[in-house]
Amino acid sequence: MTAGSLATPDSLALPDAAAQAHSGFVRLHAYWLARVSDGRLPGRAQIDPLEMPRDLLPHIVLFEVVTAADGARRYRFRLMGSAIAAIPGRDDTGRFYDETIAPDLYRSRGAGLDAIVASGRPGYAASAHAAPDREHIHVGRLGLPLASDGRNVDMILGILLPLPRPD
Secondary structure, rough: OOOOOOOOOOHOOOOOHHOOOOOHHHHHHHHHHOOOOEEEHHHHHHHHHHOOOHHHHHHHEEEEEEEEOOOEEEEEEEOHHHHHHHOOOOOOOOOHHHHHHOOHHHHHHHHHHHHHHHHHHHOOEEEEOOOOOOOOOEEEEEEEEOOOOOOOOEEEEEEEEEEOOOO
């Protein structure tokens, strides 16, 4: 969300029909949306894992937005749910996202995170996800912007959920 602008109901809607059809995405979005107030995005202080649907917690990720002096952004894992950590077989909490995946893959995923930061709107993507020593799995990713000042996105609350394999 650009500084000075406020969120509108249309700008905060789930961005994709596939996300709208999955109860996990719908429930996390509803939790987040209930914390939007007067057109201002919720901040990390308004997010309480004890109030989230318990079955979603293993699938939650929290990214800190780290912006360099030149404006380049990086994303640090502040929380990585156990179901997400199980995919690569490690917990990357505290590490930068770009240090944990291949550069070509990070370019597309980082661009998705950049879009959430720039727009202040939820973002959604679905794709195959590599899992070491296993078949690829199909997952959906929903990112929800958080802003400690209500406007400038400084964290992203995310969820990664398995989806049925596309034909």
